[in-house]
Ligand code: HEC
Ligand code: HEC
Ligand code: HEC
């Protein structure tokens with residue numbers, strides 16, 4: 001009933017390791033809360049970030065990593081991240097709602113959470129600070145409270161990022177995908 005192989009294939013950190021640029025946050029065709037917008041992406045070569053066609057400032061904490069804090073006016077916008085191998089685009093709406101686009105919610109940007117909460121530069125490359133992220137998550141999230149919302153034992157839950165995506169998502173609870181899609185990664189559901 002439980003299939004591990006598929007999950008490991010879909011969720012290994014190398015899954016995004018193509019050459020073309022990727023925008024992780026915000027997601028394409030999503031609504032973002034007005035005010036500060038955190039942009040996270042990756043792009044090889046000489047990267048260029050454009051908001052509505054104009055160059056936007058960003059920092060690169062490691063080669064290929066793109067991080068910007070923008071403050072777009074309310075309304076419709078387009079982000080383009082250019083780099084080696086092409087470009088990534090994300091249309092987003094700053095405000096409350098826009099047609100059937102879903103709200104993009106990042107992990108609450110509380111004080112004390114920066115890129116270096118989870119990541120570190122190792123041998124000049126962007127990597128995770130630790131082999132598993134759960135000790136990082138558990139500095140704030142109490143393990144004892146977990147059975148209330150999680151059906152799994154702690155061994156299965158240890159890789160929080162198998163189900164949650166802290167950069168943000170359009171699914172409730174920062175889930176990586178809609179619930180049923182997520183469960184099907186490991187379970188055969190009828
Ligand atoms: C709370 C933990 C957490 C924080 C904070 C965080 N990330 Fe991440 N990051 C992750 C997870 C989880 C992944 C996805 C790994 C996977 O796909 O399995 C990831 C993946 C990435 C990737 C893609 C890596 C690759 O090889 O494809 C980049 C780039 C990245 N993060 C940049 C950032 C930047 C820049 C910041 C700060 C603005 C940041 N992250 C903050 C947890 C975090
Ligand atoms: C520095 C403290 C801190 C760290 C580290 C941290 N969180 Fe959180 N997280 C919070 C706070 C505060 C909230 C908002 C209150 C709450 O829901 O508990 C939150 C909310 C959440 C939510 C609910 C989001 C929603 O939309 O309902 C999820 C899911 C979550 N965190 C997962 C994680 C995961 C997975 C990690 C590790 C990759 C992590 N958190 C690391 C403090 C933290
Ligand atoms: C097998 C998938 C899975 C794994 C692995 C997982 N979670 Fe969750 N988590 C969920 C689901 C599903 C929800 C419920 C989301 C919803 O609909 O509100 C949830 C909810 C949460 C919430 C919100 C709790 C609330 O009160 O609403 C937090 C915080 C959270 N998870 C943290 C973590 C942390 C930290 C880890 C790693 C130790 C982890 N999760 C591992 C699936 C998972």
Ligand code: HEC
Pocket residue numbers: 002007151152153154155156157162163179182183184185186187
């Ligand atoms: C990363 C792989 C993975 C994902 C994703 C996953 N599961 Fe599981 N699930 C397991 C494993 C392994 C077990 C058996 C060990 C355990 O209980 O943790 C299990 C056990 C269960 C059980 C106990 C049933 C039994 O036969 O013992 C339920 C219920 C369950 N999962 C529901 C879900 C739901 C609902 C989701 C989606 C939110 C989900 N699972 C996502 C791996 C996963």
